Amino acid sequence: MGNKYTKRYTEEFKRDAIALVDSSGQTVTAIARELGISSESLRGWYRRAKADRGEGAPGELTSAEREELRRLRRENREQQQTIEILKKATAFFVKESDR
Numbered sequence: 001m002g003n004k005y006t007k008r009y010t011e012e013f014k015r016d017a018i019a020l021v022d023s024s025g026q027t028v029t030a031i032a033r034e035l036g037i038s039s040e041s042l043r044g045w046y047r048r049a050k051a052d053r054g055e056g057a058p059g060e061l062t063s064a065e066r067e068e069l070r071r072l073r074r075e076n077r078e079q080q081q082t083i084e085i086l087k088k089a090t091a092f093f094v095k096e097s098d099r
Contacts, residue, residue: 007037017045018045028042
C-alpha cells in the first residue's frame with residue numbers, strides 16, 4: 001500500500017480541503033498549492049466527494065458502490081479458487097475410484 005514517499009492524509013484534512021475548494025472559488029490547483037499537496041490528489045478527492053453527493057459524472061461510482069464492487073470482486077476471486085480446488089478434488093476422486 002504505497003511506498004515510503006506516499007503521504008497519508010486524514011479524512012478530516014480531505015474534507016476540509018474539499019470544503020475549501022467549494023467555498024473559495026479558486027481552482028483545485030491553486031488550493032492544492034496553498035495546502036502543499038498534490039493537485040492530482042485533491043482533484044481525486046474532490047471528484048469522489050462530488051460523486052458521493054450525486055453530482056458526479058454519469059456512471060461514476062460513489063464510494064459505497066466502489067467498496068461494494070471491490071468486495072464483490074474479492075468474493076468472486078475466492079469463489080473461483082474454491083471451484084478450481086473442487087474440480088481438482090473431483091478429478092482426483094474419480095481417478096481413485098477407477099482403480
